[in-house]
Amino acid sequence: xxxxxxxxxxxxxxxxxxxxxxxxxxxxxxxxxxxxxxxxxxxxxxxxxxxxxxxxxxxxxxxxxxxxxxxxxxxxxxxxxxxxxxxxxxxxxxxxxxxxxxxxxxxxxxxxxxxxxxxxxxxxxxxxxxxxxxxxxxxxxxxxxxxxxxxxxxxxxxxxxxxxxxxxxxxxxxxxxxxxxxxxxxxxxxxxxxxxxxxxxxxxxxxxxxxxxxxxxxxxxxxxxxxxxxxxxxxxxxxxxxxxxxxxxxxxxxxxxxxxxxxxxxxxxxxxxxxxxxxxxxxxxxxxxxxxxxxxxxxxxxxxxxxxxxxxxxxxxxxxxxxxxxxxxxxxxxxxxxxxxxxxxxxx
Amino acid sequence: xxxxxxxxxxxxxxxxxxxxxxxxxxxxxxxxxxxxxxxxxxxxxxxxxxxxxxxxxxxxxxxxxxxxxxxxxxxxxxxxxxxxxxxxxxxxxxxxxxxxxxxxxxxxxxxxxxxxxxxxxxxxxxxxxxxxxxxxxxxxxxxxxxxxxxxxxxxxxxxxxxxxxxxxxxxxxxx
Numbered sequence: 001x002x003x004x005x006x007x008x009x010x011x012x013x014x015x016x017x018x019x020x021x022x023x024x025x026x027x028x029x030x031x032x033x034x035x036x037x038x039x040x041x042x043x044x045x046x047x048x049x050x051x052x053x054x055x056x057x058x059x060x061x062x063x064x065x066x067x068x069x070x071x072x073x074x075x076x077x078x079x080x081x082x083x084x085x086x087x088x089x090x091x092x093x094x095x096x097x098x099x100x101x102x103x104x105x106x107x108x109x110x111x112x113x114x115x116x117x118x119x120x121x122x123x124x125x126x127x128x129x130x131x132x133x134x135x136x137x138x139x140x141x142x143x144x145x146x147x148x149x150x151x152x153x154x155x156x157x158x159x160x161x162x163x164x165x166x167x168x169x170x171x172x173x174x175x176x177x178x179x180x181x182x183x184x185x186x187x188x189x190x191x192x193x194x195x196x197x198x199x200x201x202x203x204x205x206x207x208x209x210x211x212x213x214x215x216x217x218x219x220x221x222x223x224x225x226x227x228x229x230x231x232x233x234x235x236x237x238x239x240x241x242x243x244x245x246x247x248x249x250x251x252x253x254x255x256x257x258x259x260x261x262x263x264x265x266x267x268x269x270x271x272x273x274x275x276x277x278x279x280x281x282x283x284x285x286x287x288x289x290x291x292x293x294x295x296x297x298x299x300x301x302x303x304x305x306x307x308x309x310x311x312x313x314x315x316x317x318x319x320x321x322x323x324x325x326x327x328x329x330x331x332x333x334x335x336x337x338x339x340x341x342x343x344x345x346x347x348x
Numbered sequence: 349x350x351x352x353x354x355x356x357x358x359x360x361x362x363x364x365x366x367x368x369x370x371x372x373x374x375x376x377x378x379x380x381x382x383x384x385x386x387x388x389x390x391x392x393x394x395x396x397x398x399x400x401x402x403x404x405x406x407x408x409x410x411x412x413x414x415x416x417x418x419x420x421x422x423x424x425x426x427x428x429x430x431x432x433x434x435x436x437x438x439x440x441x442x443x444x445x446x447x448x449x450x451x452x453x454x455x456x457x458x459x460x461x462x463x464x465x466x467x468x469x470x471x472x473x474x475x476x477x478x479x480x481x482x483x484x485x486x487x488x489x490x491x492x493x494x495x496x497x498x499x500x501x502x503x504x505x506x507x508x509x510x511x512x513x514x515x516x517x518x519x520x521x522x523x
Contacts, residue, residue, distance in 0.1 A: 034489060034508065055504075075373075075375075077373070077376075078376075078379070081379075119477070120398065121398065121477065122398045122399055122402050122477060125402040125403070126398070126402055128402075128406055129402045129405035129406045129410065130405075130411075132405070132406055132409065132410025132411070133386075133405065133409060133410065135410070136382065136414070137418075139414065139417055139418075139421075140375075140379070140417075143375060143417075143421045151421065154421065155418060155421065155422070158414050158415075158418045159418070161414070162410075162411055162414055162415070165410065165411070169406075180476055218482075230394075239505065
């Protein structure tokens with residue numbers, strides 16, 4: 001019975017998070033076009049619904065009914081498998097993110113944490129592990145298409161993901177030293193009590209933050225680091241041969257990854273669900289939802305940053321990308337670790 | 349619950365391992381190796397070694413295997429394919445003999461090796477990444493440092509090997 005209650009509660013939490021993520025993906029597809037349009041003095045989608053707000057539904061229906069083409073000479077098994085390998089790791093990472101305060105409720109004698117699906121002691125490493133698995137979707141999709149542009153896109157993705165994954169891993173070590181834990185829940189809890197306790201400001205993790213944000217833009221293959229799909233050079237890179245729902249899977253995986261890295265960034269550097277002021281303004285249960293609201297605001301700030309960067313910066317050349325990753329980001333991240341370690345050792 | 353998961357992870361590991369060496373397409377072999385690494389990580393989780401499990405995924409699946417695939421995709425393997433798997437019968441006989449031998453050794457030992465201090469209870473008490481960290485920087489500090497020096501040597505070696513001689517050096521050799 002206890003097991004059943006626990007499983008039921010977990011499934012309910014997972015369902016809520018998954019639906020929220022999918023809705024956010026739909027919102028983002030429209031938001032990206034709208035934000036880019038406004039930044040370029042255009043109006044963006046205006047035809048479907050008032051101010052074009054029903055555009056994601058129209059896009060979804062279109063993709064669902066599109067012809068599903070598998071090119072002759074493509075590797076059928078891997079061609080079908082690649083979008084799934086891309087999508088699943090993008091969603092799995094959400095299991096360890098704390099969406100709200102770490103509170104406990106008794107439900108039929110079982111302790112349930114309503115805002116946390118799972119608090120594992122290696123949370124952040126778990127996210128990094130599945131992020132690296134997600135790269136297989138891109139690489140295999142590029143190879144299985146039997147198309148030179150796809151293959152080049154896949155190979156670029158392989159090199160880029162390995163280079164920038166390293167920087168993501170090193171950039172967060174400063175935060176891990178400060179928190180003394182790999183659990184995202186503990187890291188978020190340690191930043192309670194106002195914005196001057198956040199790792200970005202109180203922990204002075206400015207270098208780590210900048211390296212993390214830049215590297216995660218590169219890891220999600222977004223402009224200005226979208227070399228794997230570089231429209232002007234490689235048609236659409238590894239997605240060239242994909243159509244219909246398979247294409248939609250890759251598309252959803254990209255946006256889900258954006259949401260995930262935004263969640264991780266706000267937990268690691270901006271205090272997660274903590275408000276910029278100590279405690280909460282609203283009393284009781286409403287206070288918990290105030291935390292969730294702050295978390296949402298921070299995540300959307302990062303998502304807006306993704307669009308902003310896309311509208312502002314031109315695409316890097318491939319050798320610039322590699323040189324930037326290995327010769328600028330990596331030394332900065334290493335320096336951040338050394339400095340943080342020394343400061344923490346001296347102050348304690 | 350645990351025996352069911354163990355059976356699943358162990359069986360899939362074995363099947364994936366066999367596929368890794370027996371599939372014809374090298375990229376498919378890579379995918380089988382990915383499945384193998386994932387399921388061995390599952391076995392680590394069952395042993396309460398989550399840190400090792402995740403590090404295995406990050407390093408082997410996330411970095412090393414991607415580089416393997418990188419190389420395999422660039423090879424034109426249509427010509428090489430036919431040279432593989434000529435002597436299946438011999439391999440199977442050899443592997444079968446080894447398996448029987450291993451099974452005999454395992455059964456004779458009654459699965460009862462000496463148990464170290466890192467029992468489940470001991471690890472659960474301080475958390476497994478903390479346990480690994482403390483051990484690595486106290487009892488096993490010297491091996492850890494030695495491995496570090498080895499890796500540094502490997503990095504220097506890789507740079508030396510990968511560095512193409514500059515035109516000035518080449519002309520100097522010719523003279």
